[in-house]
Amino acid sequence: MEQYEQKIDLYFDLKDSQDSTREAYRRRMKAFLTYMEDLNRPLEDMNEEGIQQYILYLKKERGLSAGTINNYISSIKFFFTYVLISFA
Secondary structure, three states: OHHHHHHHHHHHHHHOOOHHHHHHHHHHHHHHHHHHHHOOOOHHHOOHHHHHHHHHHHHHHOOOOHHHHHHHHHHHHHHHHHHHHHHO
């Protein structure tokens, strides 16, 4: 996650986001990246099905509510749209 920190900070600085928002997104992105590492799946191989599996994990294994899962989905979208795309 360290290699993405500068890009994440730039995005949130441009949006003038509150520290609590930044921290929430970072926590959820880190949880997703940890999940991927635990499965030995590189981000380059991630696809829609893999993300759906993660969402099912959040729902079934972690027992998270729909609202909380939506927050995770927003963080994942942010990560893939604004962080990874700029590294490609």
